[in-house]
Amino acid sequence: MAGNDYFSGRPSTEENAPLLQDPDREGHPGSSQNSNTTFADRVNSVAHEPLTPLTKILLIIALFLLLMSSIFIGLFAGAQHKLSTGRGGGGGDGEKHPEITTTTRTRTTTTTEYSTTTQVSTTTTTTTKVVTLPAPGPTTPPFEKPCLEPHCVALAASILGSLDVTQDPCENFYDFANGGWLSSHPLPADKSSFGNFEALAQQNKQVLQRIVERSAEASESVSNYDYDAEILKKLGDQYKSCLDEKYLNEIGEKPLRHIVKVIRKLYREEDTDITAKVFKGEQEGTDSTPKFNGLTAALSYLHSRGIPALFGFDIEGDVGEDPNKMALWFNQPELGLPSKEYYEEESIVKLYKETLSDLLEGVLDILDNGKDDKDKEGDGDDDTLKAFINNDESQTWPPWPWPPWGGDEPDDDGGEKEPGSKEPKSVRARKLAKDVVKFENKIANASLDLDILFQDPIATYNPVHLSNLTSTLSQIEFPAYFAAFTPRTFPERVIVTYPAYARSLSEILDDTSKEVIEAYLVTRALLQLAPYLGTETDLWKSHRRFYETLNGIKKGAVGDRAEWCVSRVEETLGFAAGRYFVNETFAGESKQKGTKIMKDIVNSFKESLKDLDWMDEKSAKAAAEKADAIRIKVGYPLSPDTLNPRSIAFYYRTVKIDQSKFLDNMLSAASSNEFRKWLQLGRQRDLESWEMFPSTVNAYYNPPSSEVVFPAGILQPPFFQANWPGYLNYGAFGQVASHELTHAFDSAGRLYNQKGKLEEWWTNKTSERFMVKQKCIVHQYSQYTIDDGKGGRIHVNGNLTSGENIGDSGLVQAWRAWKAQYGVSLENGEEYLLPGLKYTREQLFFIGFASIWARAMKPAAAVQRIRTDPHSPSRYRVDGTVSNIPEFADAFKCSKKAKLNPPQDQRCIFWG
Numbered sequence: 001m002a003g004n005d006y007f008s009g010r011p012s013t014e015e016n017a018p019l020l021q022d023p024d025r026e027g028h029p030g031s032s033q034n035s036n037t038t039f040a041d042r043v044n045s046v047a048h049e050p051l052t053p054l055t056k057i058l059l060i061i062a063l064f065l066l067l068m069s070s071i072f073i074g075l076f077a078g079a080q081h082k083l084s085t086g087r088g089g090g091g092g093d094g095e096k097h098p099e100i101t102t103t104t105r106t107r108t109t110t111t112t113e114y115s116t117t118t119q120v121s122t123t124t125t126t127t128t129k130v131v132t133l134p135a136p137g138p139t140t141p142p143f144e145k146p147c148l149e150p151h152c153v154a155l156a157a158s159i160l161g162s163l164d165v166t167q168d169p170c171e172n173f174y175d176f177a178n179g180g181w182l183s184s185h186p187l188p189a190d191k192s193s194f195g196n197f198e199a200l201a202q203q204n205k206q207v208l209q210r211i212v213e214r215s216a217e218a219s220e221s222v223s224n225y226d227y228d229a230e231i232l233k234k235l236g237d238q239y240k241s242c243l244d245e246k247y248l249n250e251i252g253e254k255p256l257r258h259i260v261k262v263i264r265k266l267y268r269e270e271d272t273d274i275t276a277k278v279f280k281g282e283q284e285g286t287d288s289t290p291k292f293n294g295l296t297a298a299l300s301y302l303h304s305r306g307i308p309a310l311f312g313f314d315i316e317g318d319v320g321e322d323p324n325k326m327a328l329w330f331n332q333p334e335l336g337l338p339s340k341e342y343y344e345e346e347s348i349v350k351l352y353k354e355t356l357s358d359l360l361e362g363v364l365d366i367l368d369n370g371k372d373d374k375d376k377e378g379d380g381d382d383d384t385l386k387a388f389i390n391n392d393e394s395q396t397w398p399p400w401p402w403p404p405w406g407g408d409e410p411d412d413d414g415g416e417k418e419p420g421s422k423e424p425k426s427v428r429a430r431k432l433a434k435d436v437v438k439f440e441n442k443i444a445n446a447s448l449d450l451d452i453l454f455q456d457p458i459a460t461y462n463p464v465h466l467s468n469l470t471s472t473l474s475q476i477e478f479p480a481y482f483a484a485f486t487p488r489t490f491p492e493r494v495i496v497t498y499p500a501y502a503r504s505l506s507e508i509l510d511d512t513s514k515e516v517i518e519a520y521l522v523t524r525a526l527l528q529l530a531p532y533l534g535t536e537t538d539l540w541k542s543h544r545r546f547y548e549t550l551n552g553i554k555k556g557a558v559g560d561r562a563e564w565c566v567s568r569v570e571e572t573l574g575f576a577a578g579r580y581f582v583n584e585t586f587a588g589e590s591k592q593k594g595t596k597i598m599k600d601i602v603n604s605f606k607e608s609l610k611d612l613d614w615m616d617e618k619s620a621k622a623a624a625e626k627a628d629a630i631r632i633k634v635g636y637p638l639s640p641d642t643l644n645p646r647s648i649a650f651y652y653r654t655v656k657i658d659q660s661k662f663l664d665n666m667l668s669a670a671s672s673n674e675f676r677k678w679l680q681l682g683r684q685r686d687l688e689s690w691e692m693f694p695s696t697v698n699a700y701y702n703p704p705s706s707e708v709v710f711p712a713g714i715l716q717p718p719f720f721q722a723n724w725p726g727y728l729n730y731g732a733f734g735q736v737a738s739h740e741l742t743h744a745f746d747s748a749g750r751l752y753n754q755k756g757k758l759e760e761w762w763t764n765k766t767s768e769r770f771m772v773k774q775k776c777i778v779h780q781y782s783q784y785t786i787d788d789g790k791g792g793r794i795h796v797n798g799n800l801t802s803g804e805n806i807g808d809s810g811l812v813q814a815w816r817a818w819k820a821q822y823g824v825s826l827e828n829g830e831e832y833l834l835p836g837l838k839y840t841r842e843q844l845f846f847i848g849f850a851s852i853w854a855r856a857m858k859p860a861a862a863v864q865r866i867r868t869d870p871h872s873p874s875r876y877r878v879d880g881t882v883s884n885i886p887e888f889a890d891a892f893k894c895s896k897k898a899k900l901n902p903p904q905d906q907r908c909i910f911w912g
Contacts, residue, residue, distance in 0.1 A: 146833040151723065156834035158718070159844070162851055170894035170901060174878040177850035187856040190559035192551035195855025195874065196718050201697045204581065204713050205566045208695060211580045212239040212569055227645035231576045234657045238572055241662040242565035248662060249534030253362065255663040256529050256539060260363045260522055264370060266297040267518050295509075296477040298521050300484040306670030308334040309524040310443075310505065311473075313485075315680045317704035318495065320461055323756035324685040324705075328491045330469060332447045332501045336437075336527060338550075339867045340444035343437075351549055353433045358542035359526045360436075360519060361429035367522065435516040436523055439508070446504035451800040453497070454870050455748050457703070460497040461758060469494050472502045475509045485678040532568075532663040552789070552860030570693060572655065572669035575640050576648050578694030578712075582636045586694075586712040589722045594634045594715050597730060598708065598737045600817035601810075602627050605741060608816065611912045614769035619762045623745060626754035626761075630744060631687075631707040635715065639688035699736050701743040703752040708740040718851055725832050726818060726825045727841040731848030734814030742810030742911075746803040747774055776908035777809070778802050780884075784876045786866060789859025794866050796876065804871045808881045809910050811849060815887055818845060842891040850878045884908050 146152070164179020175182075187194050215236030302309050311333050318327035336356075342348045360367075452459055470478045482491060496502060509517065530543035535558070548555055570577055606627055609620040636642035640651035654672040657665050680686070685705060692698060695713040702709070710733075714720070720733035743749045750770065753759040760767070782798030798805075825831050831841060839847065853874040857865075862873065872880065882888040882900055889901035896903075 144833060146835040148835055152834055155724070156836050159834070159847065160836060162854070169892050170889065170898035172879065173850055173882055173900055174875045177847050177878065178854035181854045182856055185856065187858065189554040189557035192553055192861035193855055193857040196852050197697050200716055202563070204695045204697065205563055207581055207584055208570060208577050209562060209566045211577065212236055212566060216240050227649040230649050231579070231645060234652065234655065235569055235573055235577060237657045237659045238569050238665055239565055240659050241665055242568050243561065245534060245561065247660065249536040253533055253537050253539050256526065256533055257363060257366060259525050259529065260366045261370065262301060263298050263521055263525060264367055264518070266301055267294045267521065269294055269297065293477050295475060295517065296481050299476070300481050302521060302525060304484060304671055304674050305667050306674060307525050307528045309521055315677050317685055317756060319457070319704050319752065319756060319758045320463060326680040326683050326685060328494045328681060330494050330496045330502070332498060333443070335444050336440050336523070338864050339450065340447060341867050343441040343444050349437060351546065353437050355542055355546035356433035356436055356523050357429045359523060359539060360432050361425050362539050363522065364425045364429060367518070432516065432519045436520050439512055439516055439520055442508045443505065446501050446508065448498040448501065450868065451797060454800065455803055457748050457751050458758060462496045462499050463493055464496055466492050466494055469496065469502060473506050475506060485674065486681060489682045491681060529663060532666050550860065552858030568666065570695060572666060573652060574693030574695070575637070575642065576652055578636060579642050579645070579648055581695040582642055582712050585716060586635055590715055591635045593722050594710060594720060594733065595632055597734055598632050600821055601734060601738045601741055601813050604813045604817035604820060608813065608912050614773060615766050616763055619766040622761050626744060629706055629754040630741070633690065633707055633709045635712045636694040637688060637690035639686050642694060699740050701740040701749065703749055704756040706754065706756045710737065726830050727845045728848040730814050730818035731845040732852050734817065735811050735849045735852065738810035738814040739807040741813065742807045743803065746806040748803050773908065773910055774802055777805050780908050781805050781872055781876060781880060784872070784880065786862050786873055787859055788863055794863060796866060796872055800870055801872045805880065806910060808877055809884055811881055812885050812887070812911050815845065840891065846882060846888055846891060853877050
């Protein structure tokens with residue numbers, strides 16, 4: 001932050017008032033004869049006389065006092081100019097200044113009157129002259145000195161380098177604010193998109209890389225009581241296991257082929273008895289030993305390792321009863337392709353079939369006879385994980401040796417063998433791949449559309465008794481399935497997001513052969529885990545070709561291995577890595593200032609409610625109470641406690657990390673995540689837990705827990721810096737904060753009350769008026785299009801993106817919050833100017849906002865986001881947002897015909 005000396009007043013270079021009295025003016029009444037001599041005459045007379053020491057001293061003092069009086073007169077004149085222009089030291093606030101009129105009349109006696117005009121009168125003649133002074137331009141008053149400290153110069157250079165001043169901000173603000181950045185940051189060949197979010201994530205990973213590289217060099221011996229050493233060793237070992245490409249290529253596909261053997265063994269065992277350590281039957285007196293059918297056993301295995309297939313379960317608050325009581329939610333699964341629309345595109349489906357064919361061909365020897373032709377030794381290293389819950393080491397995860405034969409190694413002769421086939425592997429693999437894609441297409445068509453899934457929490461809340469789900473989807477032995485995940489309690493109630501999906505899935509399974517279902521399960525594992533193999537393996541190459549084509553990445557362009565491995569460390573041990581990330585990047589006032597911005601925005605939001613034309617008084621009062629109830633979390637979590645190494649070590653105690661077993665490390669971390677997830681079932685919500693790691697460049701609002709979360713990872717430049725001027729912090733990070741707050745009142749968030757419970761807490765009149773506003777923004781964004789890379793245009797899905805677009809409209813709250821605290825922050829030196837920028841603080845607020853959305857993207861990736869992402873493309877998150885904010889047009893003095901300054905009745909304004 002610039003020091004206060006940068007804000008000391010200086011005389012304006014445009015000041016018209018004289019600094020000294022005119023030497024020719026009449027003498028003062030009553031003065032002596034000598035008073036008619038001038039200051040120059042007196043100095044001249046003294047110069048011809050010998051100067052005594054006393055005279056010299058007096059002359060020096062006189063000259064010093066003259067100089068000081070000149071300075072203070074200048075300061076006073078500058079202050080008067082500042083007051084007369086109505087500027088608070090910033091300029092460019094968009095206010096209109098009154099016309100200044102001077103009228104002079106002559107009369108016998110002289111009087112002076114102060115009003116809206118200044119009058120000096122005499123009786124001799126009468127003349128009237130009207131002079132209109134031009135309003136000050138958008139530049140800052142010249143008496144205010146910009147900050148010239150190194151960080152200020154660097155920040156100013158960064159802003160200037162990001163701009164494209166050939167663009168008209170009133171017509172294309174996104175390109176005006178980001179054109180320079182986009183020109184200087186060409187899209188890397190190995191990436192499908194790259195913007196300021198990704199650039200910051202890259203910087204954060206460089207911090208993490210330094211941490212894990214130091215960890216990798218640490219001593220191998222770890223004291224049982226040195227928790228930091230234990231954490232750092234895990235980080236270093238995971239990093240080394242990923243970085244050792246030579247070893248990964250030497251062991252080849254063995255780790256993943258072993259997973260295929262396990263899936264085959266489980267799927268083909270029709271009834272597997274499990275001797276469970278703890279299992280509570282659905283009713284008293286029922287058999288306490290669950291039996292798995294093949295499909296249930298294979299699904300349990302995949303899901304326990306974080307591999308999605310057929311359906312999924314989440315543990316989240318019961319928003320219909322008690323949002324803090326953690327309940328079971330049944331969801332539709334992730335698909336092999338990004339969304340259901342892709343299954344209708346011939347070229348994409350062809351590519352997907354070829355990829356699955358290549359993957360299946362590589363493991364058909366295992367599927368046909370249970371033998372691994374490439375590995376005769378076997379591997380049973382995925383042992384039972386240990387969980388230390390409340391220091392009780394008697395509990396284990398899974399609750400018994402899993403799979404049932406002990407370890408993960410199936411008997412080589414176990415399971416049904418396929419009859420010998422005369423068809424070449426390639427032919428059979430292509431047929432299987434074709435059938436798997438057909439099977440997936442049916443699942444996709446049975447799934448709920450994403451716009452409803454994301455935007456309608458009432459439609460997706462369907463609580464039923466477990467017996468309902470069991471009877472609907474009878475192919476799955478749910479008691480046995482839950483036994484694999486829930487050693488401490490048995491769920492009796494499940495919330496189904498889309499009941500029709502469960503019914504449709506049952507019909508699809510009945511109509512599909514066991515061979516195809518098995519192949520589907522295997523391909524789910526191959527697609528998920530192939531990236532963890534050596535880059536010279538066939539399975540890795542097949543997956544990479546698919547990924548490159550689907551995302552428009554240059555063929556063969558593989559990014560930096562170290563950066564990718566840091567991402568895997570973050571994925572598996574993110575809270576552990578976050579502990580040291582916070583220590584290095586989130587010191588000083590960052591947490592306090594980030595929290596203050598969010599609180600200022602909450603206050604601004606509450607203040608604006610009384611002026612909304614669509615919200616009545618009763619709804620506004622409830623909205624203010626909900627805003628007050630939102631918990632603000634900034635920086636890092638307390639569960640696990642980022643500042644406590646014992647808490648972190650305990651949290652990751654179940655994760656086994658071995659320097660020579662990269663894929664097993666990834667599976668161990670995934671299994672531990674599943675263990676922790678299912679452990680929440682039936683318990684009260686942990687109010688200190690987070691869904692993001694401290695180093696993540698993102699933020700979120702969670703309706704059931706009524707909280708907004710801002711990790712330390714996003715509280716970095718270009719989003720935030722504790723010593724930045726307020727107009728940039730409120731423009732950039734303020735947009736992130738206001739976006740998340742506004743989610744509490746968007747199309748989905750408005751349906752949760754202040755306690756996180758589903759409730760229609762708005763009056764009918766307010767709800768009806770809101771729907772009109774929502775239709776406006778849906779229509780606005782549905783008009784926007786992107787290039788599909790094939791010569792056509794694809795429209796934004798205004799329904800899918802409406803919640804996020806409403807969230808973006810919250811920028812006006814960040815603006816108002818900044819303005820509300822502006823006077824205090826200006827006085828404290830927190831609104832300092834930057835050198836070389838001709839823009840006002842108001843303009844820089846919007847430039848700071850727009851800069852965070854700079855992003856280059858391949859057309860294929862852009863199309864994928866249009867279909868699956870509830871956020872609009874970056875260009876429209878900028879231009880679409882500011883077109884609905886009149887303050888933007890005022891700041892840039894946009895004409896009434898400007899594209900981003902539509903008539904007021906054509907704007908979609910939610911927040912006044």
